[in-house]
Amino acid sequence: MKHFLAVVVVVFSMVGSAYAGLDRTAVSLNGSDTNPCSLQLPCATFAKAISETNPLGELIALDSGGYDGFTVDRGMNITVAPGAVVTIGKEPGTTGWAIKVDAPGKYVAIRGVMVVANGISGIVAHDAARTYIDDVVIEGNGCDNGCGTGIFGRRGALFVHNARIHNVFNGIVHNPLEPSTATITDSIIDGADSTGIRVDNYARATVRNTVVSHTHYAFASGTLEKDGKPSLTLVDCTASDSETGIDIGDGSIVRLERTAVTRNTIGLHNTGGTVITFGNNMVDGNGTDTVGPMTTNVLM
Numbered sequence: 394m395k396h397f398l399a400v401v402v403v404v405f406s407m408v409g410s411a412y413a414g415l416d417r418t419a420v421s422l423n424g425s426d427t428n429p430c431s432l433q434l435p436c437a438t439f440a441k442a443i444s445e446t447n448p449l450g451e452l453i454a455l456d457s458g459g460y461d462g463f464t465v466d467r468g469m470n471i472t473v474a475p476g477a478v479v480t481i482g483k484e485p486g487t488t489g490w491a492i493k494v495d496a497p498g499k500y501v502a503i504r505g506v507m508v509v510a511n512g513i514s515g516i517v518a519h520d521a522a523r524t525y526i527d528d529v530v531i532e533g534n535g536c537d538n539g540c541g542t543g544i545f546g547r548r549g550a551l552f553v554h555n556a557r558i559h560n561v562f563n564g565i566v567h568n569p570l571e572p573s574t575a576t577i578t579d580s581i582i583d584g585a586d587s588t589g590i591r592v593d594n595y596a597r598a599t600v601r602n603t604v605v606s607h608t609h610y611a612f613a614s615g616t617l618e619k620d621g622k623p624s625l626t627l628v629d630c631t632a633s634d635s636e637t638g639i640d641i642g643d644g645s646i647v648r649l650e651r652t653a654v655t656r657n658t659i660g661l662h663n664t665g666g667t668v669i670t671f672g673n674n675m676v677d678g679n680g681t682d683t684v685g686p687m688t689t690n691v692l693m
Contacts, residue, residue, distance in 0.1 A: 439463035462491035468499030533561035568593040614645035641666035
């Protein structure tokens with residue numbers, strides 16, 4: 394009996410140690426990956442600190458500087474200490490991104506970082522129940538050194554607030570292969586070689602108080618796969634100084650409320666989708682204001 398109890402104690406000790414970590418971890422340019430990643434003894438890399446963070450925990454970048462990119466494989470919050478300017482580059486050993494979220498069924502939040510997206514994607518929300526991206530700056534160099542997307546959503550709900558995205562191939566793309574929502578608020582995208590904000594397949598996106606300029610397509614609701622019918626709702630947005638302000642693809646739905654489309658070569662271009670407006674938008678000052686059918690709904 395004593396032998397049995399001893400075995401049980403050992404087994405539970407091993408299980409406990411397998412999940413031992415910290416609820417709050419930290420990284421610092423002055424840290425070391427041999428440290429426990431605590432606030433007092435921070436690690437040097439995000440990758441190491443993530444591995445030491447308990448699920449639902451928090452990782453804090455303590456001081457300004459450049460850090461390697463990383464993959465988030467658990468539900469957690471990643472944030473930056475007040476006053477710190479934290480720049481994230483490419484994840485070592487990868488070719489496609491700086492930050493990747495791969496935490497199926499979990500909630501992940503990333504706040505306050507600056508991402509260098511030269512020839513790579515900035516933040517890829519590959520798989521999570523919900524990915525929250527808040528107060529981020531993503532800077533690229535156009536396509537001079539390869540092309541990348543600022544924020545790419547693939548699986549799960551995507552929330553983007555107060556993003557500043559410049560000089561990338563696409564600003565924000567939400568392209569899920571199953572029904573999924575995206576909510577984008579209070580953001581600015583400028584200088585995208587292709588599209589500022591684009592939804593495809595099964596995406597249902599609402600964009601509010603966001604400005605997109607100097608792109609090929611400022612906003613686009615794209616391709617239809619099976620019964621996906623991507624939809625894009627724009628409220629209090631501006632599409633300006635682009636080849637096309639809003640592009641509506643075959644089978645998609647675009648709803649417009651209090652949105653300005655101006656100084657584009659083409660304002661609204663409908664190639665087979667449905668455009669629903671509420672009589673309170675400004676589509677003016679474009680080379681051609683509208684191409685294709687438009688439908689106006691009057692709110693009762």
